[in-house]
Amino acid sequence: MDVYKIQGQKRLQGTIKVSGAKNSAVALIPASILANSKVTIEGLPEILDVWTLKSLLEEIGGQVSFEDGTMSIDPTAMIDMPLPNGNVKKLRASYYLMGAMLGRFKKAVIGLPGGCYLGPRPIDQHIKGFEALGAKVTNEHGAIYLRADELRGAKIYLDVSSVGATINIMLAAVLAKGQTIIENAAKEPEIIDVATLLTSMGASIKGAGTNVIRIDGVEELHGTEHTIIPDRIEAGTYMIMAAAIGDGVTIDNVIPLHVEPLTAKLREMGVEVQELEEKIHIPKVESMKPVDIKTLVYPGFPTDLQQPFSVLQTQAIGTSVVTDTIYTARFKHIAEFNSMGAKGKVEGRTSIINGPTPLTGATVVASDLRAGAALVIAGLLAKGETEIHDIYHIERGYSNIIEKLKKLGAGIDRVSLSEVVTKEEK
Numbered sequence: 001m002d003v004y005k006i007q008g009q010k011r012l013q014g015t016i017k018v019s020g021a022k023n024s025a026v027a028l029i030p031a032s033i034l035a036n037s038k039v040t041i042e043g044l045p046e047i048l049d050v051w052t053l054k055s056l057l058e059e060i061g062g063q064v065s066f067e068d069g070t071m072s073i074d075p076t077a078m079i080d081m082p083l084p085n086g087n088v089k090k091l092r093a094s095y096y097l098m099g100a101m102l103g104r105f106k107k108a109v110i111g112l113p114g115g116c117y118l119g120p121r122p123i124d125q126h127i128k129g130f131e132a133l134g135a136k137v138t139n140e141h142g143a144i145y146l147r148a149d150e151l152r153g154a155k156i157y158l159d160v161s162s163v164g165a166t167i168n169i170m171l172a173a174v175l176a177k178g179q180t181i182i183e184n185a186a187k188e189p190e191i192i193d194v195a196t197l198l199t200s201m202g203a204s205i206k207g208a209g210t211n212v213i214r215i216d217g218v219e220e221l222h223g224t225e226h227t228i229i230p231d232r233i234e235a236g237t238y239m240i241m242a243a244a245i246g247d248g249v250t251i252d253n254v255i256p257l258h259v260e261p262l263t264a265k266l267r268e269m270g271v272e273v274q275e276l277e278e279k280i281h282i283p284k285v286e287s288m289k290p291v292d293i294k295t296l297v298y299p300g301f302p303t304d305l306q307q308p309f310s311v312l313q314t315q316a317i318g319t320s321v322v323t324d325t326i327y328t329a330r331f332k333h334i335a336e337f338n339s340m341g342a343k344g345k346v347e348g349r350t351s352i353i354n355g356p357t358p359l360t361g362a363t364v365v366a367s368d369l370r371a372g373a374a375l376v377i378a379g380l381l382a383k384g385e386t387e388i389h390d391i392y393h394i395e396r397g398y399s400n401i402i403e404k405l406k407k408l409g410a411g412i413d414r415v416s417l418s419e420v421v422t423k424e425e426k
């Protein structure tokens with residue numbers, strides 16, 4: 001088992017390049033199931049979720065190659081193989097196999113998804129959508145069984161603007177007969193990216209990125225080539241890192257509009273954010289004012305950035321509050337911060353941090369992906385050595401993080417725990 005070892009307080013400087021968006025990648029790859037010939041996706045991040053999806057597509061008979069960020073998927077020999085266990089449990093987004101396989105084969109058996117535990121993460125809106133399209137859906141021993149004689153377009157109102165449900169219904173509806181209308185759809189940029197891929201495969205989708213999406217079903221979808229959008233959450237993580245411990249850091253390959261809610265909050269804290277065309281530069285920060293955050297669906301402040309952002313709150317002069325309206329239990333990082341010297345507490349869906357407090361290196365555990373990213377930032381800021389365990393969470397979402405941070409001058413290494421124990425015993 002490997003851990004990250006961080007030697008803190010080294011100032012970061014230079015340029016860091018953002019990879020393709022995880023939350024697009026995990027939907028674009030399953031979308032290829034719907035094509036009748038080869039789909040090529042460029043700019044994919046080298047993260048565990050992408051590798052796991054590659055294996056899943058291979059399990060159902062896909063011919064898949066993945067090199068230098070480009071994945072080529074030949075879906076022609078795929079079959080409707082049941083996937084009740086195994087790889088589907090390793091990531092949240094395996095739920096997209098439901099929509100894509102239902103769309104292509106009119107049946108699928110997919111285990112309930114894994115991914116980060118952030119409180120209950122139901123998929124009732126996905127199922128409501130599949131049922132509205134004519135599928136019979138049952139949950140048998142933790143696997144979802146879907147079957148339809150045919151899929152017919154329908155009007156579906158989402159009770160919550162769910163990213164996953166919006167994309168999953170699009171995947172199931174593109175080959176359905178007639179028109180599907182998704183109301184109260186989510187508006188995240190990743191939804192537009194998936195709609196762009198499906199459209200270039202021959203689908204007819206209007207309104208992606210607004211809260212009403214109209215899909216006119218087509219007979220078949222063909223192969224295509226697509227370049228993924230940059231990861232706004234990875235970009236945001238590095239913007240926060242730059243504000244925390246940077247001496248002038250440029251974040252390259254970012255769409256400034258996608259990180260606007262973070263930019264606004266950083267500016268409110270007194271951080272200078274310089275927006276260039278596809279880059280953002282953050283000069284050295286002298287001091288930070290406390291700000292409160294409320295996470296909301298896009299274009300509100302993303303829940304996926306509240307944990308990394310909280311590191312800045314430990315350094316701001318005063319009290320800051322985070323309210324997560326999306327997830328009930330996304331605060332496990334606070335106890336880890338406190339073990340490094342922070343003064344934070346959690347009350348229901350809210351964390352309250354009193355700053356500024358110097359941070360000291362400690363052995364900490366990444367409870368989930370963004371808690372892990374937050375601990376990397378805290379470790380870079382802290383005095384002494386920080387050891388982060390359960391780094392597989394971090395590697396589900398951050399492509400080549402060690403190499404990228406080393407290039408900025410960070411003291412960070414991925415070390416095998418047996419090496420750590422042996423050295424300490426000596």
Ligand SMILES: CC(=O)N[C@H]1[C@@H](OP(=O)(O)OP(=O)(O)OC[C@H]2O[C@@H](n3ccc(=O)[nH]c3=O)[C@H](O)[C@@H]2O)O[C@H](CO)[C@@H](O)[C@@H]1O
Pocket residue numbers: 023026092093120121122123124125126127160161162163164165186303304325326327
């Ligand atoms: C792979 C992926 O893209 N993951 C992202 C996606 O997750 P995910 O697609 O799981 O998140 P959703 O947008 O679906 O969830 C938002 C909220 O709706 C609730 N809900 C969702 C579906 C449903 O059927 N019923 C229901 O009640 C959830 O519990 C949550 O409170 O969007 C989240 C919110 O931006 C991000 O944190 C995740 O990084």
Ligand SMILES: C=C(OP(=O)(O)O)C(=O)O
Pocket residue numbers: 022091092093114115116304369370397
């Ligand atoms: C919660 C996240 O991912 P997932 O939905 O894949 O668990 C995330 O990316 O922060």
